[in-house]
Amino acid sequence: EIGFRVLVGGGMGRTPIIGEEINAFVPWQHIITYNEAILRVYNRYGRRDNLYKARIKILVKALGVAEFKRQVEEEWAFGKDGANTLTEAEVARVAAHFTTPAYETLPGEDAGYASQRAANTAFAAWARRNVLAHKVPGYAIVVLSLKNPATAPGDITAEQLDLVAEWADAYSFGEVRATHEQNLVLADVKQADLFALWEKARATGLATPTFGLLTDIICCPGGDFCALANAKSIPIANAIQARFDDLDYLYDIGDIELNISGCMNSCGHHHVGHIGILGVDKNGEEWYQVSLGGSQGNDTSIGKVIGRSFAAAEMPDVISKIIDVYRAQRQDGERFIDTVRRTGLDPFKLGVY
Ligand code: SF4
Known part of the structure; x- marks a missing residue:
């Protein structure tokens, strides 16, 4: 049977939180009514009065996930089997918009x-x-x-x-x-x-062979374009790309994710970058905070800040030092994120400061 594991309360921004499971298996027919129950609980008790706290994650944190789940289940008892219960006919109607392309029959290896x-x-x-x-x-x-x-x-x-x-x-x-x-x-x-x-x-410049490598940076518009920014993001990304322009070196470093946000809103997902860079304002100047150990995907984690912030001009050197520590510490074939998880932050702090 197909169903869904449901998690609530995840999010980035100034309060990064990994979502927590409230139901291990909701049968597909009930996924919409279950989500309606979540929204109804949030609408009733969430902090709609406060722009910064109007988030499901804030309510889950305030109530605790067990109490949030209890309330959702209680609410769901009213909506379950209601008008938004999915039918096979409705799923088939939607699925018809996602047809498989007309693939040719080809050998596995051309x-x-x-x-x-x-x-x-x-x-x-x-x-x-x-x-x-x-x-x-x-x-x-x-x-x-x-x-x-x-x-x-x-x-x-x-x-x-x-x-x-x-x-x-x-x-x-x-x-x-x-x-x-x-x-x-x-x-x-x-x-x-x-x-x-x-x-x-x-x-036409669209074949840079660096997908998933250090210079395949996620970067928000930052201070060049965004009125909310504390600092510029794009020049930091370009400076790191300029420093790491040797493909063989990038291939040796291997899979790694570097994400940059120009402020706490986290549009560049710095919290879940293996290396995260956050632009901060200190007395009207642009500085950059570095975190390590974040990860997206099935093994999600939130990165931890390694220490004091850096000036823009220092950032390529800081990343170089972090990579040097990784290359010295890694054990056969270990990815950057796995080395950080195994060693913790201390060797990286020693290498950087
Ligand atoms: S993270 Fe901040 S600076 Fe970057 S795009 Fe979002 S709001 Fe703008």
Whole structure:
């Protein structure tokens, strides 16, 4: 039977909290009425009177998750089996909007793709980082990188977008997706088309082969564009990208997530970056607080601040020192986040301060 595990109270901003489970399994038919019960409890007891506290996470924290769950279950007893209970017909109606593309029957490994990788190291590097496995034989998922160091992370021009639309039509059933990591994805590309797509993407600066690496930075608009910012974010990202411009070195560091926010609102998700950078204001000057050990995904964690803040000009050196500690401490094949979790922050503090 299909159902949902339901968690409540998660969020970032100035009060980062990991959501907690209130129901291990809600059958699919009841997921809407269950969510309605959550909202009704929040609407009744949440802090709508206070802009900063008007969050489900604040109510869950105030009541405790057990009491919040008790109230949701009590409320659900009234709404369960009500008008918003899902039927198979309704699910089928919605599912009809998400049909499977007309995939061709292809061999699992395209021979041409293998030989193109063998013949062209730049293409092979891109394929290794920015091409992901697909569940349909002969197809691949392509990450079009928006992390060209010459531009702000996540930026794309109108001309580039027109080209991406053409490639989506030509290679990926007319669909392109935007990710919260600030890249674009073509989700259904034939392996046989990858080389042609790479050549076009590369020619227009959309094939930076660094997906999931240190310079694939999530970065909010910060002080360059956002009226709420305490500090600029984009120049920090670009300075780090300029410092770490050696692909072999980036590949040696391996999978790592660096996220930057220009203020506590956390639009750049710094709380869940393996390395998080937060812009702070000190006496009218821009400073940067660094946290380590955050993580998104199934092993979510909130990063911990390592100590005093740094000036903008110090940031590339600070990141270098953190990476030096990781490379000295890591045990065979260990990812950055796993090293931080194993060693704790102390070796990193020693290396940085
Ligand atoms: S984190 Fe702050 S500075 Fe960055 S976009 Fe959000 S509100 Fe603006």
